[in-house]
Amino acid sequence: GAGVSQSPSNKVTEKGKDVELRCDPISGHTALYWYRQSLGQGLEFLIYFQGNSAPDKSGLPSDRFSAERTGGSVSTLTIQRTQQEDSAVYLCASSAGTGQIGTTEAFFGQGTRLTVV
Amino acid sequence: RKEVEQDPGPFNVPEGATVAFNCTYSNSASQSFFWYRQDCRKEPKLLMSVYSSGNEDGRFTAQLNRASQYISLLIRDSKLSDSATYLCVVNPRYNFNKFYFGSGTKLNVKP
Numbered sequence: 405g406a407g408v409s410q411s412p413s414n415k416v417t418e419k420g421k422d423v424e425l426r427c428d429p430i431s432g433h434t435a436l437y438w439y440r441q442s443l444g445q446g447l448e449f450l451i452y453f454q455g456n457s458a459p460d461k462s463g464l465p466s467d468r469f470s471a472e473r474t475g476g477s478v479s480t481l482t483i484q485r486t487q488q489e490d491s492a493v494y495l496c497a498s499s500a501g502t503g504q505i506g507t508t509e510a511f512f513g514q515g516t517r518l519t520v521v
Numbered sequence: 522r523k524e525v526e527q528d529p530g531p532f533n534v535p536e537g538a539t540v541a542f543n544c545t546y547s548n549s550a551s552q553s554f555f556w557y558r559q560d561c562r563k564e565p566k567l568l569m570s571v572y573s574s575g576n577e578d579g580r581f582t583a584q585l586n587r588a589s590q591y592i593s594l595l596i597r598d599s600k601l602s603d604s605a606t607y608l609c610v611v612n613p614r615y616n617f618n619k620f621y622f623g624s625g626t627k628l629n630v631k632p
Contacts, residue, residue, distance in 0.1 A: 437620065446624025447565070447608070460619070495564060497620075508553060508612060510620055512564035 406430060410496050410513035417486055417520055425481045425516045429498030436473055437497045437510065438481050447495065453479065486520045493517050522547050527609050527623035535631050538599045542626045544609030545591045553612035554585055556594050558605045559625065565608055568594075599630045 409428040417423050429436050438450040449463035453473045464470070468486075473479040483490055497510040527544045534540045546554075554571035569576065571583040571592050582595040592611075596603055609623035 439622070447622040449620075449622070452619060499620075509555070509567045509570075510565075510610075512566070514564050 408496055408498055408511050408513035410494075410516050412516055413514065414517045415519070417518070419488060419520055420485055422482065422484045423486055423518065425483075425494050425496075425518070427479045427481070427496030427498075427513060429477065429479070429496070430500075430511055431477075433498035433500050433511075434476070435499040435510075436479050437499075438471055438479070439495045439497065440492045441495060441515075442492045450481070450494075483518075486518075488520045491518055491520045523623075524548060524621035525609055525611055525623040527626050529624060529626060531627040531629050533629045533631060534599055536599055536601060538630075539595065539597045540599055540628065541593055541595045542607055542609075542628075543591050543593050544623050544626075545589075546609075546611045546621070547590070548611070548613050548621075549587075549590060550614040551590075551611040552614040554583075554592050555610040555612075556581075556583060556592075557608040557610055557622075559608055560605050565622075568607070596628075599628075601630050601632065604628055604630045 411426045434455045436453045439447040441447050451471045452460040468484045471481045493515040495512055495515045497512045499508050499510045525546050556568040557565040558568040559565040569578050569583055571585050575584045580597045584593045606625040606627045608625045611621050
């Protein structure tokens with residue numbers, strides 16, 4: 405499969421536990437994004453990686469959230485001490501970052517549905 | 522102020538109707554514009570890019586008005602299968618890899 409892959413597709417966790425969400429972007433895509441979408445809401449930007457540059461973490465809602473991207477490819481979003489308000493679908497996207505106007509499409513994975521009970 | 526704002530709807534229209542959505546953006550330095558479609562419980566997918574001169578793809582027409590900082594999407598001859606949430610997306614000129622998503626406009630096409 406050549407698309408963005410996320411795992412797990414569903415995760416149920418107890419309040420206070422840590423969770424890790426994984427994203428495999430499209431091979432060769434330099435830009436990787438994490439978004440969060442609560443039920444019936446729009447996409448909330450979390451963090452953005454571009455090549456070897458320092459990530460843009462401006463969307464992370466608290467210091468319980470962190471993300472890394474190893475080797476410019478796979479990314480892991482970690483949520484520590486989960487709270488019920490963290491329940492949402494976490495979407496990962498990647499783009500080629502060619503810089504060509506009007507052609508930089510973002511491709512999304514199918515998301516991880518996180519439920520904190 | 523949000524980077525991108527959309528009317529959340531829902532827009533409830535009969536099959537065959539023409540419907541239009543607008544989206545406003547706050548950063549005049551925005552460079553690239555897109556409409557994404559998101560079906561219920563699915564990931565967003567690119568519907569069409571929006572070019573300065575406006576562009577059309579079948580029943581879908583996208584327009585950009587830089588002076589007023591808004592983009593629009595027109596859907597003609599609505600089909601039941603057009604029911605979805607339509608997300609407006611902009612790229613700022615200072616970072617062509619950063620995407621700002623609107624919260625989406627929900628469209629329900631009824632028989």
